Amino acid sequence: MKTPMRLALLSALFFTTLAQAAEPVLIDVHRDANCGCCKKWISHLESNGFKVNDHVEADMSGVKKRLGVAPRLGSCHTAVIDGKFVEGHVPAEQVLALRKRNDLLGIAAPGMPLGSPGMEVEGRGEAYQVIGLTREGKDVVVADYPAR
Template sequence: MPRKHLLTFALLAISGLAQAAETIDVYRDPSCGCCKAWIKHLSDNGFTVNDHVEPNMSAVKQRLGVAPRLASCHTGVINGKFVEGHVPAEQVRLLAERDDLKGVAVPGMPMGSPGMEMGDRKDAYQVIGVTNAGLDTVVAQY
């Protein structure tokens, strides 16, 4: 195979792997508008989103191991890890690099977080990582 074609093939293969790693399943209540806005935020930031309308979000959160103290309105799953609430896309992406975490969460629905933009108001909030041992750790502050 000529070198030029080999390089092109390698780049396409790497690109395909990157795209596969950027797919997230999002579970949301059928009537939630901010969930749709968060999905748009992820899509605008290069994620492929599989949108699942779920009438019983409590069961989804329980199945995925999301503690009630971390709950928000929607729950994502990427590479077997949970993403709870209005987590910025950059933190979703960084989750893949954290083998010590089983998920991240933005508890509640802070104004100004992705999907919760309303005018100029921006509340301070934290992205909480949940370690494989079940401990909370702050991974980012906004």
């Protein structure tokens, strides 16, 4: 292959890869209209490269039930990425890691832990865990976040 042709192919491959890497990660977020912390979590996702489809819901309990979120894992909002649920104030890094976890149905930051994304309070933050729900219905700790 001649050098100009090789350079053109390599250049096309480079720019295609670069464009794919720059594409935002799509996620659907279901939330109550009156929840301010949900909007803050959406901002956290957007600032970390996500494109959020924001769904305001009248029946969040129904959404959680339909998506398989166990009540013990509950929080205020529920997202869906690649067919898996993300419950509550889960950090963006864990949402991205979930995409590679075929053993999990979803992940959750149960409750509304202070200091988690969207629940920041100046000088305050509690330790919390991100819990994964396996296909067998078992809870596994995916990540530990220390108190701040």
